Amino acid sequence: MCADMFEETWLTKPYAEIVDIAGRNGSILMVPVGSLEQHGRHLPTGTDTILATAAARAGTDRLDDDVPVLLAPPIWAGYSPHHLPFGGTITVEHDTFIDTITDIVDSAANSGFDAVTFVNGHGGNKSLLSTAVSVAGGEHPEMELSTFLYLDLLxxxxxxxxxxxxxxxxxxxxxxxxxxxxxxDLVDEDSVSTTPQHEPYDRAGADLLNGGPVTVYRSFDEYTETGTLGEPAAASAATGERTLELVGEEIATVLESIHEHVRTIDS
Structure with a gap:
């Protein structure tokens, strides 16, 4: 993982500094949520966790200093049972995942944060994160809780x-x-494979970012022999830089809106 993944996060700060950030009006805790699962033969199993953290940091880096935001270390275990047939995957049960999210919100509330937002990097976490935010929101009506898949912001x-x-x-x-x-250094470009995602139902959508109203469960090995979906051979660092730039701008906008909304409620 990135050498600076944990720099300037909750993990590296003494408790008094965390409490000080949380105590400022409109404070936000941002938590990247990823997974540890196969990503084909050319990408590391921690891809979703690495990218969710990079996206979250790209957002915080674009904020003014007067927005009190603290980045938490990432949650690396997601809900990924559909990737187990390939091996190299660690998944948690759905109730464990939801309990973890609600426990984090409880702890953030105890420290004094006004809001918690979860930056998701794994499609399999989407529905469970929405459920967890709803459960935690009912238990903490005084807090502003939110979640989004970072690529959806595009x-x-x-x-x-x-x-x-x-x-x-x-x-x-x-x-x-x-x-x-x-x-x-973590990309093996000699091992990329092309596998178009094929959905037999038109209303199920083309892929994760072009979904439809119909949700159908399938184990991932029913889609692909290598674990990859899409065309990684078309990838480039320039495309990645542009994507991260746009995602960072969108996340910063979301955080600024949350801060202003929460600060107005508290004032």
Whole structure:
């Protein structure tokens, strides 16, 4: 993982400094959430965790100093049972995942934070994070709780960024490009494989970023023999840098909005 992944996070600060940040009006704790699962033969198993953390940091780096935000170390274990057939995957049960998220919110509330936002890097976490935020929100109505998949923030810009029309995100062009831009040493470009994501139901959507109203469960080995979906051969560091720039700008905007909203409520 990135050498600076834990710099200037909760992990490196004494408790008094954390309490000071949390006590400022409109304070936000941002928690990257990833997974430890196979990402094809060319990317590391920690891809989702590495990229969620990089996206979160790109957002905080664009904020003014008057926005009190603290970045937590990432949650590296996600909900990934559909990746188990390939090996190299660690997953947790859905209730364990939800309990972990709600416990983190409890602890953040105890320290005095006004808001917690979870920056998600793994599609399999989406529904569970939404549920966990709803549960924790009911227990902490005084806090502003939110979650988002960082790539979803690209919206329609994703079509302008991608060089390939091959559907599929897992280990595909965007994730590979992002890894090439921040940790090229962890990308084995000689082992990339192209596997378009194929959905037999039109209303199920093309891929993670182009979903439809129908949700269908399948083990990941039903989609691909190598664990990759999409066209990683089209990836480039330039595409990754542009993607991270846009994601960072969007995350900063989200955080600024949360800060202003919470500060207005508290005042």
């Amino acid at each position: 919206g329609s810009d994703v079509e302008d960024i991608k060089q390939s029309d091959v559907p599929g995100v897992h280990g595909g062009e965007l994730e590979t490009s992002l890894m090439l831009s921040i940790r090229p």
